[in-house]
Amino acid sequence: MPKEESTQGITVKKEQDISDWYTQVIQKAELAEYSLVSGCMILRPRSYSIWETLQSFFDKEIKKLGVQNAYFPLLIPESLFNKEAEHVEGFAPEVAWVTMGGHTQMQERLAIRPTSETVMYDAYAKWIRSYRDLPLKLNQWCNVVRWEFKHPVPFLRGREFLWQEGHTVFADKKDSEKEVLDILELYRRVFEELLAVPVITGKKSDNEKFAGADYSTSIETMAPSGKAVQAATSHHLGQRFAKSFGISFLNEKGESALPYQNSWGFSTRSIGAMVLYHGDDKGLVIPPRVAPLQVVIVPIMFEDSKKEIIAKAHEISKHIAKVASVEVDDREGYTAGWKFNEWELKGVCLRVELGPKDLAKNSAVVVRRDTGKKEEIKLSDLPSFIPKELEKMQADMFAKAQKWLSDNTVHAKTWKDFEKGAKEKKLIYASWCCSAECAEKIKSETEGVKCLTLPFGHETPFAKCINCEKPAKSVGVFAKSY
Amino acid sequence: MPKEESTQGITVKKEQDISDWYTQVIQKAELAEYSLVSGCMILRPRSYSIWETLQSFFDKEIKKLGVQNAYFPLLIPESLFNKEAEHVEGFAPEVAWVTMGGHTQMQERLAIRPTSETVMYDAYAKWIRSYRDLPLKLNQWCNVVRWEFKHPVPFLRGREFLWQEGHTVFADKKDSEKEVLDILELYRRVFEELLAVPVITGKKSDNEKFAGADYSTSIETMAPSGKAVQAATSHHLGQRFAKSFGISFLNEKGESALPYQNSWGFSTRSIGAMVLYHGDDKGLVIPPRVAPLQVVIVPIMFEDSKKEIIAKAHEISKHIAKVASVEVDDREGYTAGWKFNEWELKGVCLRVELGPKDLAKNSAVVVRRDTGKKEEIKLSDLPSFIPKELEKMQADMFAKAQKWLSDNTVHAKTWKDFEKGAKEKKLIYASWCCSAECAEKIKSETEGVKCLTLPFGHETPFAKCINCEKPAKSVGVFAKSY
Numbered sequence: 001m002p003k004e005e006s007t008q009g010i011t012v013k014k015e016q017d018i019s020d021w022y023t024q025v026i027q028k029a030e031l032a033e034y035s036l037v038s039g040c041m042i043l044r045p046r047s048y049s050i051w052e053t054l055q056s057f058f059d060k061e062i063k064k065l066g067v068q069n070a071y072f073p074l075l076i077p078e079s080l081f082n083k084e085a086e087h088v089e090g091f092a093p094e095v096a097w098v099t100m101g102g103h104t105q106m107q108e109r110l111a112i113r114p115t116s117e118t119v120m121y122d123a124y125a126k127w128i129r130s131y132r133d134l135p136l137k138l139n140q141w142c143n144v145v146r147w148e149f150k151h152p153v154p155f156l157r158g159r160e161f162l163w164q165e166g167h168t169v170f171a172d173k174k175d176s177e178k179e180v181l182d183i184l185e186l187y188r189r190v191f192e193e194l195l196a197v198p199v200i201t202g203k204k205s206d207n208e209k210f211a212g213a214d215y216s217t218s219i220e221t222m223a224p225s226g227k228a229v230q231a232a233t234s235h236h237l238g239q240r241f242a243k244s245f246g247i248s249f250l251n252e253k254g255e256s257a258l259p260y261q262n263s264w265g266f267s268t269r270s271i272g273a274m275v276l277y278h279g280d281d282k283g284l285v286i287p288p289r290v291a292p293l294q295v296v297i298v299p300i301m302f303e304d305s306k307k308e309i310i311a312k313a314h315e316i317s318k319h320i321a322k323v324a325s326v327e328v329d330d331r332e333g334y335t336a337g338w339k340f341n342e343w344e345l346k347g348v349c350l351r352v353e354l355g356p357k358d359l360a361k362n363s364a365v366v367v368r369r370d371t372g373k374k375e376e377i378k379l380s381d382l383p384s385f386i387p388k389e390l391e392k393m394q395a396d397m398f399a400k401a402q403k404w405l406s407d408n409t410v411h412a413k414t415w416k417d418f419e420k421g422a423k424e425k426k427l428i429y430a431s432w433c434c435s436a437e438c439a440e441k442i443k444s445e446t447e448g449v450k451c452l453t454l455p456f457g458h459e460t461p462f463a464k465c466i467n468c469e470k471p472a473k474s475v476g477v478f479a480k481s482y
Numbered sequence: 483m484p485k486e487e488s489t490q491g492i493t494v495k496k497e498q499d500i501s502d503w504y505t506q507v508i509q510k511a512e513l514a515e516y517s518l519v520s521g522c523m524i525l526r527p528r529s530y531s532i533w534e535t536l537q538s539f540f541d542k543e544i545k546k547l548g549v550q551n552a553y554f555p556l557l558i559p560e561s562l563f564n565k566e567a568e569h570v571e572g573f574a575p576e577v578a579w580v581t582m583g584g585h586t587q588m589q590e591r592l593a594i595r596p597t598s599e600t601v602m603y604d605a606y607a608k609w610i611r612s613y614r615d616l617p618l619k620l621n622q623w624c625n626v627v628r629w630e631f632k633h634p635v636p637f638l639r640g641r642e643f644l645w646q647e648g649h650t651v652f653a654d655k656k657d658s659e660k661e662v663l664d665i666l667e668l669y670r671r672v673f674e675e676l677l678a679v680p681v682i683t684g685k686k687s688d689n690e691k692f693a694g695a696d697y698s699t700s701i702e703t704m705a706p707s708g709k710a711v712q713a714a715t716s717h718h719l720g721q722r723f724a725k726s727f728g729i730s731f732l733n734e735k736g737e738s739a740l741p742y743q744n745s746w747g748f749s750t751r752s753i754g755a756m757v758l759y760h761g762d763d764k765g766l767v768i769p770p771r772v773a774p775l776q777v778v779i780v781p782i783m784f785e786d787s788k789k790e791i792i793a794k795a796h797e798i799s800k801h802i803a804k805v806a807s808v809e810v811d812d813r814e815g816y817t818a819g820w821k822f823n824e825w826e827l828k829g830v831c832l833r834v835e836l837g838p839k840d841l842a843k844n845s846a847v848v849v850r851r852d853t854g855k856k857e858e859i860k861l862s863d864l865p866s867f868i869p870k871e872l873e874k875m876q877a878d879m880f881a882k883a884q885k886w887l888s889d890n891t892v893h894a895k896t897w898k899d900f901e902k903g904a905k906e907k908k909l910i911y912a913s914w915c916c917s918a919e920c921a922e923k924i925k926s927e928t929e930g931v932k933c934l935t936l937p938f939g940h941e942t943p944f945a946k947c948i949n950c951e952k953p954a955k956s957v958g959v960f961a962k963s964y
Binding site: 033035036037040041042043044045048049051052068069070071072073074075076077080092093094095096097098099100101102103104109110112119122123126127132138142143145147149159160162331 | 515517518519522523524525526527530531533534550551552553554555556557558559562574575576577578579580581582583584585586591592594601604605608609614620624625627629631642644813
């Protein structure tokens with residue numbers, strides 16, 4: 001076994017120290033690598049491939065809704081960036097500024113986009129003239145930079161990330177508000193159907209909404225680290241940006257009118273939530289629908305039968321390739337056990353073990369990554385067994401994650417319940433007055449617990465606010481967050 | 483006809499003033515829009531869609547070669563950027579520097595990537611340990627910034643553009659050099675088979691090679707504006723970066739060795755070349771294989787038959803949608819003539835005109851954008867006629883472009899021929915000594931003509947250099963360039 005590759009495993013248990021576990025697993029499983037700039041991360045092929053799968057799903061779905069892709073510049077002049085007061089206030093503290101071009105000082109500083117409302121809506125004001133130009137629905141897949149000063153966490157909190165940002169304009173408020181929820185539903189599907197991560201949909205409280213929005217909706221989840229992840233957001237901007245950027249249109253009666261706008265986005269942060277949810281002490285567990293590699297065939301090689309076994313492994317691989325992504329690991333110089341560990345670390349969904357005894361029975365042993373369950377399967381049955389087992393694994397992983405989330409959710413009736421939940425790092429449902437002062441008070445009394453969302457389907461509150469005991473306006477979902 | 487949309491056409495002829503024509507056509511056909519930052523351009527859906535088509539083709543092809551996609555950070559610390567001397571010398575004059583994060587001055591300036599060799603090879607040095615890790619073949623689709631001070635031209639010369647950059651590492655020099663040409667061949671196919679733009683493949687002279695490369699190959703073309711476009715480059719970096727960045731590997735004998743590296747890229751600049759080649763006085767002409775919209779059906783609407791005609795147009799559209807991208811333009815309030823102009827401006831490949839007289843004959847008139855040729859086609863034949871006609875159009879456009887390039891190419895035997903060719907804005911083949919001094923001399927004597935490439939297949943030079951009359955080393959291809 002080559003010496004330089006013998007330190008493959010995770011040296012800490014997930015339950016023991018999930019932060020250390022997380023840092024090890026994303027590097028050792030070759031998902032990401034730190035760069036020399038703090039908070040700026042390298043997405044290696046194994047994580048970028050997951051991103052490509054999410055992109056491909058979401059891109060197809062938004063195109064069905066009539067959204068088109070475009071690309072707007074990375075750099076935004078400071079004066080343009082400052083145009084919408086509330087928006088700039090929210091983002092200015094974390095803007096990275098370009099001040100030099102070559103050896104020349106720039107006349108005006110340029111912001112690297114933390115989000116693209118300003119640069120896009122300046123163009124929208126030129127393009128939109130009449131109701132015939134509406135709705136305008138553009139999206140871009142790009143990088144953004146937010147110069148955060150908190151401790152960076154790969155995928156979950158960084159200074160550069162990849163995302164999509166959709167920016168749409170409607171003549172009609174109803175159409176605009178409908179789209180906010182249509183998009184939120186797509187985000188829910190990305191997380192629940194692809195990443196097997198259960199989410200809560202809801203509306204942000206006013207103090208947590210997007211800088212410049214009328215209101216923000218989001219999907220939220222709780223990671224096994226005991227911190228919540230804001231997984232995606234879909235904002236209704238109302239007419240605020242239209243006013244600031246001078247976007248108006250002639251309606252069918254020939255009168256000038258202000259349109260309604262939305263913006264919505266999700267990012268590579270999604271991959272972090274997936275890792276935290278499904279990984280175990282052996283490394284990554286990746287849901288089959290997004291796995292870069294679904295099946296690995298490991299031939300068990302003895303000198304006398306090696307040639308035959310390897311040939312058979314490649315033959316089987318050809319059949320499996322029609323229904324799943326597959327590789328044969330016939331590398332010399334590694335034991336089978338070492339290979340098993342390696343592919344478990346990397347989260348390959350199914351391992352097919354093929355040794356001389358299996359071959360004699362015309363079968364192979366299939367091992368599932370999430371449960372470790374072993375099954376002896378006839379070689380001729382593999383191409384039908386594998387896709388079914390992958391779908392079963394996808395469903396099982398989601399069910400397990402849902403159970404975890406439900407087991408880690410409490411419904412607090414009293415402030416004492418709330419405090420206990422906070423200490424135990426639970427996701428807490430509680431009735432709430434929804435005021436900014438109370439939000440601050442809760443944060444300070446619980447070392448940082450905040451309201452993630454006002455969940456849909458829980459709008460009927462209990463009588464009083466869980467903390468300040470003023471009349472409650474809604475149920476809130478509370479936790480610490482990334 | 484709505485007043486605000488009546489100024490649709492290009493107001494200058496392509497032959498009269500191709501720069502003005504180009505600027506008008508890219509804006510009026512809604513390909514691109516200027517932003518407030520000079521040299522930073524908005525790619526609107528009609529051009530972004532072309533980019534997506536090129537991406538999709540090239541991405542599939544490089545994946546067949548075993549290349550994987552990844553993503554490396556946008557921002558590169560100055561110290562890392564400075565690590566390869568020749569490389570930094572080439573790029574430093576046009577780097578955009580980030581110096582502030584929020585309200586805080588940064589300790590070290592960060593370069594926005596003008597290209598990613600430095601940030602990628604720093605990571606490669608960590609990842610590559612043994613021959614088993616090679617070849618390493620990564621690619622990223624991303625934005626880059628080069629703060630040029632020359633007059634920007636949309637697509638062709640800007641400060642931010644989208645591209646792919648492939649960065650590969652091989653144990654063996656031969657494998658590395660083979661890949662340089664495999665990739666160049668893919669670039670040739672992108673231009674000739676998709677964009678219908680003929681190119682010349684060759685090797686850059688030493689004074690024109692990539693900063694830090696052993697040698698550079700490229701594809702070049704000449705645009706009807708009389709200026710050449712470097713369309714894509716594929717560089718063999720040799721071991722120079724491996725030395726600077728400390729990339730080494732243990733070979734099969736257990737000895738430490740330096741690997742060989744390549745880098746290669748093409749960009750949204752490709753779209754500019756396509757526009758210049760094929761556009762005409764009416765606007766864009768887009769080759770069918772990359773056209774955002776291939777077919778538009780324009781129902782000719784009279785009050786008494788409108789309803790029936792529109793219904794029929796949509797019915798036909800459903801059949802055509804199976805073989806081509808198609809839209810029905812049944813907007814009210816525009817004349818058929820106005821619509822014809824609009825779709826010609828935007829470069830839609832085929833226009834299907836459907837009026838009451840056509841319908842009576844169960845046929846439609848199909849008009850080709852590139853030639854204006856009209857044909858009466860039975861409605862039932864449309865789904866078989868259209869894909870054939872689109873492929874014919876693709877081939878005809880490429881043949882026409884090839885003829886144009888050949889008509890505008892001269893083979894200079896004397897310096898007088900060369901000067902005449904330069905004055906007439908021709909692409910000039912001439913024997914050349916290949917020295918940097920002579921390159922400078924030629925440039926100054928011709929107001930900027932330079933050697934684009936030493937073309938493959940023309941390696942046998944004439945006896946003497948066209949300018950300095952020293953012994954020629956190769957044939958060179960000369961022109962002014964973007």
